[in-house]
Amino acid sequence: MELLQLKYFQTVAYTEHISKAAAQLNIAQPSLSLTIKRLEDEMGTPLFHRKGRNIELNAAGEILLKHVNRIFVELENAKLAITEKEDELSRLIRISISNSRFLSGLIREYIEVFPDSQLHQGIASRNDIITQLKKGDVDLGITGYPVQDEEIDSRVLVEEDIVLVLPADHAYGSEKQISLHAAASEPFLSLANNDEYRRFTLMLCERAGFVPHLAFEVDSHTLVEIIRLDRGVALLPVSVCRNLGLHYVPIADDAAVYPISLSWMKHRNLSSSLEQFQQFIISYYASNASMFKV
Numbered sequence: 001m002e003l004l005q006l007k008y009f010q011t012v013a014y015t016e017h018i019s020k021a022a023a024q025l026n027i028a029q030p031s032l033s034l035t036i037k038r039l040e041d042e043m044g045t046p047l048f049h050r051k052g053r054n055i056e057l058n059a060a061g062e063i064l065l066k067h068v069n070r071i072f073v074e075l076e077n078a079k080l081a082i083t084e085k086e087d088e089l090s091r092l093i094r095i096s097i098s099n100s101r102f103l104s105g106l107i108r109e110y111i112e113v114f115p116d117s118q119l120h121q122g123i124a125s126r127n128d129i130i131t132q133l134k135k136g137d138v139d140l141g142i143t144g145y146p147v148q149d150e151e152i153d154s155r156v157l158v159e160e161d162i163v164l165v166l167p168a169d170h171a172y173g174s175e176k177q178i179s180l181h182a183a184a185s186e187p188f189l190s191l192a193n194n195d196e197y198r199r200f201t202l203m204l205c206e207r208a209g210f211v212p213h214l215a216f217e218v219d220s221h222t223l224v225e226i227i228r229l230d231r232g233v234a235l236l237p238v239s240v241c242r243n244l245g246l247h248y249v250p251i252a253d254d255a256a257v258y259p260i261s262l263s264w265m266k267h268r269n270l271s272s273s274l275e276q277f278q279q280f281i282i283s284y285y286a287s288n289a290s291m292f293k294v
Contacts, residue, residue, distance in 0.1 A: 001042055003075075008035050008049070013065050016056050033162045058245045075266040091273045096122040096129045097142040100194055101240060102260055106284045110277065118275065126196045133265055139274050140281075144196045146261035157285035160292035162204065162256040163248040165227055165234040165241055177250045180208040182233075185214035187232040189223050200258055201235045206254050220244065239292050260285070260292075 012021040012032070022029040040047050047061035097103060100123060111117060124132065129141040132153060142148070147152035164178055166186075172178055173275060184205075187220060188200055205212045215232050216223070224244055237258060241248045262281055264270070270278065285292075 003038070003071075005035055005039050006071060007102065008032055009039055010068050010072070012036060012048075012055070013057055013061065016054055019053070021169045034093065040197050045258075046057050058143075076178060077080045079129040091116065091271075092118045093140070093277050094120045094122075094138045095140040095142065095277075096124045096132050098124065098129060098144065099142075099194060101237075102142040102242075104243075105288075106281065109284065110252070110280055111227065113280075119277075129263070133263060136265075138271070139264065141263045142281075143261055143263065144200060145259055147263045151265050151266055153266050153284070154261050157260045157262055157282065157293045158201060158260050158265050158289055159257040161162065161238045161250065161294045162201075162235050162243060162258050163238050163250055163294065165246045165248045167227060167234050168247040170230065172249055173247060180204065180253045180256065184208070184210035185232055186213075188212040189216045189218065189232045189234040190214050190273055191223065191234075191236075192217045192219055198257070202271055204235060204253070204255055223278070237292070238294055242291075 008021070008025060008027075011025055012018060015021040018033055018036075019029055022032045025032065034048070043060065043064065043272075046058060046062045047064060048055040049058050049161065095103075103121065107119065107121075111119075120133075122138065126143045126145075129138070129143055129151065130147055130149060132138040133141050142157075146156055148154070162185060165171070166173055173183065188201075188205075190201065202229070204210065205238075216226055218226065220240070223234060224246060227234060227246065235256075236246070236248070240246075240250065262278070264278065
């Protein structure tokens with residue numbers, strides 16, 4: 001039994017005339033008659049009373065028509081549900097970031113402008129984000145340095161100034177600018193669970209001619225407490241310092257900038273919601289560029 005057979009049956013049942021039904025269905029009358037005969041054979045009983053050129057449903061036909069009508073109603077319900085699910089998925093944005101600060105402030109503004117948006121955000125390492133993009137587990141990724149991969153497009157959103165964080169009463173606390181090498185003998189604090197940024201700060205110190213002594217590796221809140229106890233200094237993005245109310249001194253070294261980059265798969269068609277969010281991220285960083293500069 002096929003849906004086409006049931007559609008033909010339904011049309012004949014409501015027209016009560018083979019010729020009229022055939023015309024509505026745009027098929028030959030003999031073909032329609034044969035289809036109805038095959039359906040009756042499958043059901044094991046006649047479905048119509050024949051009255052000259054007209055036909056009408058018998059008791060068995062009335063029962064079948066109720067079920068056929070229900071089948072087509074459920075099919076329409078299924079189509080609607082699938083369309084709604086596709087619309088929902090087209091609005092869903094999946095993004096993975098290597099640091100939670102990359103979307104700080106941005107998400108609130110986006111939801112205010114697009115209140116119906118749906119966002120799934122994850123935190124992952126740079127390498128994991130690359131894998132997630134390639135597997136299709138996420139649509140967009142934000143990391144520090146742009147991803148260098150033939151399958152991925154990557155764009156630098158901003159290059160943020162890195163500053164030396166220390167207590168206000170520190171010996172260097174009143175300096176307008178400092179060479180990083182001047183802090184070579186200081187105990188350093190590092191943010192935990194961020195390998196990408198840790199490698200960057202180590203590279204920065206090595207370029208300045210020293211390997212830093214990492215006295216503490218802690219979360220941002222503990223880092224603030226330790227710095228206020230004058231137990232070390234730290235290299236942090238200037239926006240983080242402003243958000244946490246930390247005292248800092250600008251670094252004179254040219255390399256003391258850290259990029260924030262947006263990545264996505266090449267040749268992938270983005271939904272309108274994804275394209276909209278992608279452009280919103282780019283515009284947000286462009287219009288708030290001063291927030292990332294000393």
